[in-house]
Amino acid sequence: EPITAPDISTCVASTKGFQAKNAVRTNACCPPALSKSVKPFVFPNDQAIRIRPAAHRATPEYIAKYKAAIQAMRDLPDDHPHSFIQQAKIHCAYCNGGYSQIASGFPEKELQIHNSWLFFPFHRWYLYFYERILGKLINDPTFALPYWNWDNPSGMNLPAFFEDEGKKNPAFDAYRNVNHLAPAIVDINYGGVDTGTPCIQQIGTNLSLMYKQMVRNAGDPLSFFGGTYKAGDDAKANNDPSVGSVEAGCHTAVHRWVGDPRMPNSEDMGNFYSAGYDPVFYVHHANVDRMWKVWKDLGIRGHTEPKDPDWLNASYVFYDENQELVRVYNKDCVRLDKLKYDYQFAPLPWLQNRA
Ligand code: C2O
Numbered sequence: 356e357p358i359t360a361p362d363i364s365t366c367v368a369s370t371k372g373f374q375a376k377n378a379v380r381t382n383a384c385c386p387p388a389l390s391k392s393v394k395p396f397v398f399p400n401d402q403a404i405r406i407r408p409a410a411h412r413a414t415p416e417y418i419a420k421y422k423a424a425i426q427a428m429r430d431l432p433d434d435h436p437h438s439f440i441q442q443a444k445i446h447c448a449y450c451n452g453g454y455s456q457i458a459s460g461f462p463e464k465e466l467q468i469h470n471s472w473l474f475f476p477f478h479r480w481y482l483y484f485y486e487r488i489l490g491k492l493i494n495d496p497t498f499a500l501p502y503w504n505w506d507n508p509s510g511m512n513l514p515a516f517f518e519d520e521g522k523k524n525p526a527f528d529a530y531r532n533v534n535h536l537a538p539a540i541v542d543i544n545y546g547g548v549d550t551g552t553p554c555i556q557q558i559g560t561n562l563s564l565m566y567k568q569m570v571r572n573a574g575d576p577l578s579f580f581g582g583t584y585k586a587g588d589d590a591k592a593n594n595d596p597s598v599g600s601v602e603a604g605c606h607t608a609v610h611r612w613v614g615d616p617r618m619p620n621s622e623d624m625g626n627f628y629s630a631g632y633d634p635v636f637y638v639h640h641a642n643v644d645r646m647w648k649v650w651k652d653l654g655i656r657g658h659t660e661p662k663d664p665d666w667l668n669a670s671y672v673f674y675d676e677n678q679e680l681v682r683v684y685n686k687d688c689v690r691l692d693k694l695k696y697d698y699q700f701a702p703l704p705w706l707q708n709r710a
Contacts, residue, residue, distance in 0.1 A: 356586035357668040358473060360449075360466060361458040363680065364388060371452035371465065373628045377619035379530070380629040384447035386674065387434045393672055396683045398693050405486065405499035405696040407641055410514035412699075413501050418516045420493060421501060425634055426525040427492035436674035437488045443631030445481060445673070450627035459586030469627065470591040471584030472577065472666055474602045475647050476685040478640050480671055483694055485637055487676040502641035504701050505541050505609060506565045508558045512537035513613065517635055528633040530615040530622040543605040545612040565705035568600040569650055576661045579650055585665045601646050609639055645698045648691060660689050 366385035375382050408417060431438040448454060454466040468477035482500060490498030504510030513536055517526045540554045543561045573579040582597025591597065593607065613635055614625020623633040630636045650658055667686040675681050691697055
């Protein structure tokens with residue numbers, strides 16, 4: 356049977372995966388109970404396709420729009436389902452023990468959307484609603500999230516607009532590793548220690564790792580998406596060998612690289628419960644999501660989504676851009692054309708890095 360996210364009324368305070376005693380973010384991560392009924396998802400009928408731009412190539416006009424949207428989100432009251440804090444809490448609830456598998460008949464089992472084949476589809480849906488909410492807040496139905504193009508040498512720094520103008524910038528977050536601001540080159544193999552690798556060499560290492568995680572070690576659905584996770588299964592640990600190549604690799608390394616090592620739980624990006632409080636999270640995950648599209652578009656045999664009904668029918672519940680609760684299924688997030696967004700083209704220099 357597939358994993359089925361329960362009704363939000365069953366949500367409890369999150370306690371797993373961080374030290375609540377020293378936490379700088381709350382463990383009360385449950386969504387506000389505005390509505391009781393959960394509606395089925397309906398595909399959008401937008402006229403335009405939202406095109407997500409590469410962050411390092413975004414125009415000043417676009418950056419101003421992005422910041423205005425984030426500011427509008429921050430300005431909402433905290434208990435509004437579209438508020439900055441509620442959006443951040445979604446991650447904490449789904450990743451730090453807020454939900455159980457009660458809807459699939461296993462109330463004693465944790466529901467965890469990491470470390471398995473739920474990773475890509477859950478985060479795709481999460482960003483889908485986040486993007487539409489931001490667009491609605493600034494009245495722009497074409498608004499699209501930027502993606503942090505860390506797989507490309509020209510995008511391997513933290514994008515500048517997260518830092519410029521300092522603390523009055525809505526995209527700023529105080530809990531980041533200050534040694535990793537531009538011009539530091541991201542280490543997509545980061546394990547918590549700066550290696551001091553010269554930047555030219557770091558770029559080469561990153562490209563080789565991308566090739567490995569996108570091609571060599573990602574030749575079939577489960578290697579790329581991650582191992583199966585079905586109703587009744589225990590959540591897997593992040594060092595489980597079945598974790599998908601990108602999730603275990605560049606995805607987690609970038610989280611840890613951005614998080615603040617001075618903080619007790621590597622807040623914000625370095626821990627699930629707090630990651631959503633850093634606007635970088637969504638821009639990082641836009642590129643993770645883009646990796647799914649790129650992997651598929653490579654057209655290599657084996658590069659297809661899982662066909663198991665327990666993957667296709669796994670589902671989650673989100674507040675949509677109209678503050679309605681909707682249930683969404685993995686099977687409905689496979690086609691970007693139906694979700695009405697896409698990614699601006701960027702070269703894939705790692706395709707040549709078989710070394
Ligand atoms: Cu839900 Cu990047 O983690």
